[in-house]
Amino acid sequence: MNRTKGRKGRCHGLLAWAAAVVTLAGLAGVVAARPAMAGRVSRTGTMSVAAGAVYTTTASVTVSSSVSQASSMRLMNAGGTWSAWRPYAASTTWTLVAGDGTKTVQAQYRLTAGKTVSLSDGITLDTTAPATTTDYDGMAAPQVTVRFTATDPLSGVATTSYRVDGGPWCHDASAVLCLHRKRSGYRSGPHTLEYFSADLAGNVESVRSVVVTLGL
Numbered sequence: 319m320n321r322t323k324g325r326k327g328r329c330h331g332l333l334a335w336a337a338a339v340v341t342l343a344g345l346a347g348v349v350a351a352r353p354a355m356a357g358r359v360s361r362t363g364t365m366s367v368a369a370g371a372v373y374t375t376t377a378s379v380t381v382s383s384s385v386s387q388a389s390s391m392r393l394m395n396a397g398g399t400w401s402a403w404r405p406y407a408a409s410t411t412w413t414l415v416a417g418d419g420t421k422t423v424q425a426q427y428r429l430t431a432g433k434t435v436s437l438s439d440g441i442t443l444d445t446t447a448p449a450t451t452t453d454y455d456g457m458a459a460p461q462v463t464v465r466f467t468a469t470d471p472l473s474g475v476a477t478t479s480y481r482v483d484g485g486p487w488c489h490d491a492s493a494v495l496c497l498h499r500k501r502s503g504y505r506s507g508p509h510t511l512e513y514f515s516a517d518l519a520g521n522v523e524s525v526r527s528v529v530v531t532l533g534l
Contacts (some may be wrong), residue, residue: 373519444519
């Protein structure tokens with residue numbers, strides 16, 4: 319009798335253990351399935367203003383987006399108000415707040431799963447060209463060195479260019495004019511020196527000029 323009971327106890331124990339294994343396996347399947355289901359909806363994405371450029375010379379920019387399963391979107395200049403919801407587009411035109419300076423564009427995207435993704439990007443609006451001056455004092459001399467000083471308060475000066483009497487453009491911070499010597503230099507008298515600068519954003523200054531006089 320005791321042996322039979324012992325056998326039954328062992329059988330019941332084996333059955334209980336087998337049931338527990340099946341239950342744990344089922345739970346493991348459920349737990350393993352959850353991340354896969356959650357992974358079907360991505361909450362990440364990218365958004366950039368003017369293809370990620372640092373500067374723009376115009377307030378009208380292109381906003382590029384790559385947001386998985388987005389169905390609609392809306393935009394806003396930081397500190398402003400949201401636009402109306404519009405169908406999702408990988409590329410759309412947007413107008414920045416007027417006035418030079420750093421701008422931030424915010425975007426919200428509605429996903430097909432009902433979630434919302436928020437992204438933003440910044441860019442500096444620079445519509446002002448550099449200003450260039452010279453140190454020429456107006457005095458005639460056999461050799462005259464004219465130095466240029468260019469300033470740009472926002473993006474900074476990229477290049478300064480000059481030419482003499484309509485010749486080829488040169489890129490330097492100073493121009494040296496000297497009298498004709500051994501088939502080089504310039505003749506005695508007045509010469510027109512034109513110059514301008516460009517900044518890092520791409521703004522180009524209007525050409526300026528000064529008359530430089532060479533003589534003894």
